[in-house]
Amino acid sequence: MNQVQEIARLVDDALGAEAIGTYLHGSSLTGGLKPASDVDVLVCSRRTLTVQERHALVRALLAISGSRNAARPVELAVVVQDDVRPWRYPPTCDFMYGEWLRPDHEAGHVPRREPMPDLAVLITQVLAGDRPLAGPAPAQVLDPVPHADVVRASLAGLPGLLDELTDDARNVVLTLARVWATLATGRILSKDAAAEWALPHLPPEHRAVLEHARGLYLGATYAEEAWSSALLARVRPYADRVSGEIERLARARQ
Numbered sequence: 631m632n633q634v635q636e637i638a639r640l641v642d643d644a645l646g647a648e649a650i651g652t653y654l655h656g657s658s659l660t661g662g663l664k665p666a667s668d669v670d671v672l673v674c675s676r677r678t679l680t681v682q683e684r685h686a687l688v689r690a691l692l693a694i695s696g697s698r699n700a701a702r703p704v705e706l707a708v709v710v711q712d713d714v715r716p717w718r719y720p721p722t723c724d725f726m727y728g729e730w731l732r733p734d735h736e737a738g739h740v741p742r743r744e745p746m747p748d749l750a751v752l753i754t755q756v757l758a759g760d761r762p763l764a765g766p767a768p769a770q771v772l773d774p775v776p777h778a779d780v781v782r783a784s785l786a787g788l789p790g791l792l793d794e795l796t797d798d799a800r801n802v803v804l805t806l807a808r809v810w811a812t813l814a815t816g817r818i819l820s821k822d823a824a825a826e827w828a829l830p831h832l833p834p835e836h837r838a839v840l841e842h843a844r845g846l847y848l849g850a851t852y853a854e855e856a857w858s859s860a861l862l863a864r865v866r867p868y869a870d871r872v873s874g875e876i877e878r879l880a881r882a883r884q
Contacts, residue, residue: 633669633701634658636694638763641673641706644687650674650711651765655752657820659759663702664822665851668729671763672756673708674771678724684740688727692736696729697853703729707752714753717773719782721749750775750783754818777816778883784809785880792869799865800855803843806872813879821847832871839868 634654641652656670657663679687687706695704708725723746727735754775756768765771788809795802808824810831811817819827825844829837839861846855857865 633694633704634671634763637669637671637691637704637706640687640690640694641671642764643690644679644683645673645675648676649764650676651768651771652763653756653759653765653768654761654763655755655759656705659755659761664847665849665854666847668703668705670752670755671704671706672752673706674711674714674765674768675708675724676711678710678743679708681740684725687725688735688740691727692732695727696732697851705729707746707749709749709753711771714749715771715773717775717779719750719779720745720747720786721753722746723749747783747786750779751818754780758818780818781813781880781883784812785876788873788876792873795865795869799857799862800843800846800852803839803865803868804847806869806876807840810872810876810879813876813883828872831875832868836864836868836871839864 638652641649651674653672653674654670655672657667658669663669691704691706693699694701697703704727706725706727707723709721710724713722713724722743724743725741726746727741731741753772757772757774760767760769762768791802791805804821804825807828808819808821811819811824811827815827822844825840829840832840842857842861
């Protein structure tokens with residue numbers, strides 16, 4: 631059984647008939663999985679998960695996610711249909727598992743219901759990808775998200791994103807390019823496609839940072855990631871420039 635099938639089985643074990651649909655999204659559908667890509671799955675449920683179900687799902691995901699299990703990292707979000715249909719902003723996420731949260735998961739902390747603006751982006755990707763692992767087509771289950779809310783969600787995530795610049799340069803550099811491209815084009819592009827769009831729009835002095843991050847995304851795992859001291863010194867100026875472009879576009883839409 632491959633990892634995607636295993637994820638679908640775990641969801642069925644945890645929620646059974648309460649799971650309306652299970653949907654693949656992210657890199658799997660937008661240009662293919664890269665060396666460090668997550669397997670991204672969104673589940674739409676009829677009800678909130680119980681505490682026992684949360685613990686069981688976390689334990690099961692810990693066993694199949696991440697390099698220590700010789701597998702890709704899994705990002706699995708669960709939404710309750712009544713929380714997102716009809717659509718309203720900010721949306722609520724009922725459960726979120728991610729490999730970056732592994733220390734918390736292993737310590738016994740289970741994901742709780744909480745507002746999650748980024749669901750605007752995830753649900754838009756799910757609807758565009760139209761790839762059910764179980765259940766009906768996503769358009770039968772989820773409402774479309776107004777582009778204005780995709781923009782709001784993208785902007786809401788910027789402060790936290792910039793806080794991670796030192797520890798997660800590759801992803802932050804690429805995600806900034808994707809937010810910029812989203813505001814400029816109205817489309818949610820893959821990280822490498824967003825970088826391709828952004829490169830000719832950047833001043834020459836900032837291109838090397840984005841080119842390097844794109845190269846890492848296409849060809850390197852996180853263990854293989856390396857930045858020269860010269861490039862690292864240029865990451866913050868790149869982030870400041872792209873953040874400024876994002877803010878300029880956001881102001882123009884107000």
